[in-house]
Each structure stands twice: as structure tokens, then as C-alpha cells.
Amino acid sequence: MPTTVNCPTCEKPVLWGEQSPHRPFCSKRCQLIDLGEWSDESNTISSPISTEQKHGDAQALIEDIEAMLAKNDDSFFKE
Numbered sequence: 001m002p003t004t005v006n007c008p009t010c011e012k013p014v015l016w017g018e019q020s021p022h023r024p025f026c027s028k029r030c031q032l033i034d035l036g037e038w039s040d041e042s043n044t045i046s047s048p049i050s051t052e053q054k055h056g057d058a059q060a061l062i063e064d065i066e067a068m069l070a071k072n073d074d075s076f077f078k079e
Helices: 028-039 051-071
Strands: 004-006 013-015
Touching: none
Parallel strands: none
Antiparallel strands: 004 013
């Protein structure tokens, strides 16, 4: 039985699998709404990050993000 999660934006059920390319979101729209909330800082991480953590993990985080983006095709940014 496939796993079902609720879309974090609109709460609609989403099947967790290849048939749901925007998972955990139900659609590109909900995905972009969430991104907008993070970019205008409506969403935040609950605990402050220390200066040591910021500088020590920044390069590793950038490398991880670049690796994830390299795996995806350009259609993510064109829809």
C-alpha cells in the first residue's frame, strides 16, 4: 500500500511516489507558495544557528544543494 502524506500547504492527500513529482506538495503551485513563505521569512527555523554552525556548515550545504540541482533536469524551473 503506497504511503500518503498531506500537502504542507493545502493539506490535500499526496501519494508518496514517482506519480507525485512535487511531493510532499500536491502541485507546483503549493510548492511555490511554500518557497515564497520561506523567502519572505514567514517560515523560520525554530532555533537560532550559532556563528560557528553558519560558517562551518555553509560550504557543505552549498555543495549538497548544487549536487541536488545537478541531478534534476531544467523542467523544475520552467513550469
